[in-house]
Amino acid sequence: MKALPSTLGLGVSMTIGYGTLYYSFSVLAPEIAREFGWSQSFVFAVFSVGLLGGAVSAPIIGRLVDHYGARPVLAFGSIFAAAALALLSKVENGWQFAMVTLMAEFVSIAVQYDAGFAALAQRYGQEARSQITVVTLVAGFASTVFWPLIQWLLTMMTWRDVYLVLAALNLALALPVHALWPSYRREIAGAEQGASDTARAESPSRRTQLVLMAVSLSAGGFVLSAMGASLLVLLGDAGYTPAIATLAGSLIGPSQVGARVMEYVRRGVLSPPVTGLIATGAIFLALSLLFAAALVPAVAVALAFAVFFGIGQGLTSIIRGVLPLHYFGAAGYGRTMGTLSGIRMVLSAAAPVTIIFVNEQLGVAAAIGCLLVMGTVGLVAMIGLSRLPSLPTDAQR
Incomplete structure (x- = not known):
């Protein structure tokens, strides 16, 4: 398209x-x-x-x-x-x-x-x-x-x-x-389809999918919010010069754009859950590298962290939109997105002050360790979500 x-x-x-x-x-x-x-x-x-x-x-x-x-x-x-x-x-x-x-x-x-x-x-x-x-x-x-x-x-x-x-x-x-946006709302055809959607919305399977999705996206939101506010502080406290910290930060943007371009070019090759695994896996790997960089400062490790973090950040914005569509369809999409976003934004709002507080009280390794724990939670939840069935094919038409 x-x-x-x-x-x-x-x-x-x-x-x-x-x-x-x-x-x-x-x-x-x-x-x-x-x-x-x-x-x-x-x-x-x-x-x-x-x-x-x-x-x-x-x-x-x-x-x-x-x-x-x-x-x-x-x-x-x-x-x-x-x-x-x-x-x-x-x-x-x-x-x-x-x-x-x-x-x-x-x-x-x-x-x-x-x-x-x-x-x-x-x-x-x-x-x-x-x-x-x-x-x-x-x-x-x-x-x-x-x-x-x-x-x-x-x-x-x-x-x-x-x-x-x-x-x-x-x-x-x-x-x-x-x-000027087209005034168009996709309607579900037929009363039977509507009843099917209602039953599916109340099913244990859907609730499990929603919980795992909320956990993964919220954990990712915590990490992205904290890093956006405190990355240069954490890298500085880990022993990197302002020039190296700025260089690492500057690599995140191009990596983010590159990941989104690849997603657009190969959008029909990988399913949304697989893209979600790549996104959360890249963030987990990036935080692992950052934790290692805090213990043994090395420029190459810090730069590698930035590249993988940019990839994960770029794809996370996309999976926020495509995962609910993949698992639940277009019907009630706004409500589903609102529920997921409400949970994610609570954690995102708390993230910067939490990580800065931990950094000041316990040190940079503890602060990055907290982020790594959240990255692990996001990845594990996404693995669990990827094992669950998506929206039935007939409901996608």
């Missing part, structure tokens, strides 16, 4: 969703803290609490997508995201900042992968895998685009004005893409 213009547009809108509501924070937080005289730890603690708001909203937004279709959820999500960003430019105290940040992260789910993948599942059904991969390829450049863009904007305006620009991007670029 070719990458359609609407899918590329959705990739651009997802880039804006992540760039304005997630990646912008790490650049603007120091400016906000400086103006109000707050510590950066307070500002980032508020952001972590905001991420928990996203965990609460994920199941709600998933159900809205199932009930009303993806287009209105995406469109209103862009409007509310713009409103939240505009309000951030007006905050005058800590309580206002906390409340508006919570509002922004609560609505972020409606303009990021969860809603975007649901839109593709509704439109393409079991054939959505390639389109999901395309969206992750485009949106994977969100940090690459928005970090330098926001830094450049800060040379010409205040952080408050930057938030107004980010709000305008949601209205000017993302909203048209979402408003």
Whole structure:
């Protein structure tokens, strides 16, 4: 299946969703803290609490997508995201900042992968895998685009004005893409099929699949969130110079993109569960290498860690979307994604502060050891999931 213009547009809108509501924070937080005289730890603690708001909203937004279709959820999500960003430019105290940040992260789910993948599942059904991969390829450049863009904007305006620009991007670029998204909902043909889906949804097999999927994706989310926030700190404490740590970090992005390109090219060769095993296996191997690098610092080991971690990170974003489709189908996809995302985001929000605390109290080897344990849990759960049957073939039609 070719990458359609609407899918590329959705990739651009997802880039804006992540760039304005997630990646912008790490650049603007120091400016906000400086103006109000707050510590950066307070500002980032508020952001972590905001991420928990996203965990609460994920199941709600998933159900809205199932009930009303993806287009209105995406469109209103862009409007509310713009409103939240505009309000951030007006905050005058800590309580206002906390409340508006919570509002922004609560609505972020409606303009990021969860809603975007649901839109593709509704439109393409079991054939959505390639389109999901395309969206992750485009949106994977969100940090690459928005970090330098926001830094450049800060040379010409205040952080408050930057938030107004980010709000305008949601209205000017993302909203048209979402408003023009085809109003199409894949329906299950016939009452018998509907009854079959209900029975399958309540079956012990489905519950087992859902639990294993939630465990694997949540463990992976914990690792990715912790590493995104603390990688350079961990490598520095392990004895690597800033130059080597930065070099290792710079290899993650290209490895991530390379893995997604290979997934797109060979999407018909490997099943989603096999791709899931590769993703979780790559993360487990990467963390094993990082643990070894913490015990015996070696540049080659640190660089090998970065390559494998990039592969695992790149594929994890894809399996988040394709595994629920593979095992449960398009019916109720939004609700399933919302449930999985809610659990994953709770752990993701807690990960950075947990790993930094362990690192400060027990040392870098203990912190990386905790990450390795989570990587092991994710891999074992994925192995168990891969042994379970997928959605019956007749339900995929």
